[in-house]
Amino acid sequence: MTSSARTGLVVGKFWPPHRGHQLLLETAAAQVAELLVLVYARPDSETMPAPVRAQWLRELYRGDKLADGPRIGRTPLRIFALTAEADGVPPDAADYTTQREFVRQWLARQGLVVDVIFSSEDYGPGFAAHLGVAHVAVDNARQLVPVSGTLVRNNPMKYARHLHPLVAAQLGVVPPTEVPRVVFLGAESSGKSTLCAALAEACATVWVPEYGRTLHEQKNGNLDYDDLLYIARRHAELEDEAAAQAHGVLFCDTNAATTALYSYYYFHRCDPALQAMAAVCGQRYAHTFVCAPTVPFEQDGWRGPEALRSFQHGMILMQLDYFNIPYTLVEGTVAERVAQVQSHLTFIN
Incomplete structure (x- = not known):
């Protein structure tokens, strides 16, 4: 199957979006014709819930022509914010089978079909197997971008260098710069x-x-x-x-x-x-x-x-x-x- 015929999927909390997430999304977009992004967590953030985080992602990848929607290069992004109330998002602590089945059923309800899952987590291969699609791992060891959402949440100032300026500002910090x-x-x-x-x-x-x-x-x-x-x-x-x-x-x-x-x-x-x-x-x-x-x-x-x-x-x-x-x-x-x-x-x- 050629990349031009494939639809990719990325699932995550994006709490908050960081450079590692951007590496994942940009790597995925380079290999597919369309990329679906699901943003959710349960419990969710009260100050930056999934709809807000999804909107940050849309803003990070919008271009001069707003009507075109977010995209990376020529690949359009379809970014969905899921909530417990509207979508029945399972708790973060739920087992892998519950999490994977939730995504499978949600995609089916939306009439969406994916061909490949991209992830930076060890659960990626099992997740893809459950959906019966291919899997591509992206920097699982966090060698290219040594950061995680948990690290950022615990110390935004320390990890500000791994945040886009727009996202960093929402946390009240500024990424360091080499020159004043x-x-x-x-x-x-x-x-x-x-x-x-x-x-x-x-x-x-x-x-x-x-x-x-x-x-x-x-x-x-x-x-x-x-x-x-x-x-x-x-x-x-x-x-x-x-x-x-x-x-x-x-x-x-x-x-x-x-x-x-x-x-x-x-x-x-x-x-x-x-x-x-x-x-x-x-x-x-x-x-x-x-x-x-x-x-x-x-x-x-x-x-x-x-x-x-x-x-x-x-x-x-x-x-x-x-x-x-x-x-x-x-x-x-x-x-x-x-x-x-x-x-x-x-x-x-």
């Missing part, structure tokens, strides 16, 4: 991008453009509510990718807290997962700089009216005070701003 990250905030047309580019050149390092601007242009200004969390997630991923090329410091244009502000501005609400990402910005960056809106306003066709700059500036400062995030205001010409920032880099490093 410096973030620049400011109203529209306040010179953030220009300053970041100038600093990256002056410091022989790299910088991360504002991903929200990129998606805003790609969608011709027609952002959806769900796009705001996606913007924060992608921006965090781009920071992580850029950190591998950075030398001494990484400059970042905007953060999740500002993205949360725009969520409220455009849609009068904010996804709880985005709120969590905003709340850890004080931990994520070594220092925060705010660009004063005193440079000449440039209307490039994507920005709001100039009159909004003062309001946006005030809201950013209010949010920083609310989260108790120290910041430095930079003013003047580009050269003057570069000098102001560079004077702070010694204590950042």
Whole structure:
């Protein structure tokens, strides 16, 4: 049977989703045409129940086109959150036969047929045999990603490096980074991008453009509510990718807290997962700089009216005070701003 004809299955608690889970899902997706993912536990988490964890997985694997649904590469993911009330999930302590039969019957009720099970647990082969399908083991020894959900639950800070930034934020922690990250905030047309580019050149390092601007242009200004969390997630991923090329410091244009502000501005609400990402910005960056809106306003066709700059500036400062995030205001010409920032880099490093 070719991979293009196969449907795969992954079953787990994903409590919380970690890099080991992502390795499992991505390995599985590379070998099948469609991947089914069942998320459940009993007893379940009160603060992050299966429907919430399933939604985190969907968000981790959504792309620019929300209508396409979550996917890894070209492989679509169908992610199901199962509960004791709606699906009769058996207790975690139930024997293997009970657990395996539950999944078999649940799949039958949904009219779903799978060809192969992927797992990182010793029970995988017996589970697959019960369903009469093939089995593929993925890093059972946890050599590639030495982590488990239990380890993360017991000590989120210690194992934060094995968590995606979106998931880590939900636990109130930030994955460690090899180089300090410096973030620049400011109203529209306040010179953030220009300053970041100038600093990256002056410091022989790299910088991360504002991903929200990129998606805003790609969608011709027609952002959806769900796009705001996606913007924060992608921006965090781009920071992580850029950190591998950075030398001494990484400059970042905007953060999740500002993205949360725009969520409220455009849609009068904010996804709880985005709120969590905003709340850890004080931990994520070594220092925060705010660009004063005193440079000449440039209307490039994507920005709001100039009159909004003062309001946006005030809201950013209010949010920083609310989260108790120290910041430095930079003013003047580009050269003057570069000098102001560079004077702070010694204590950042």
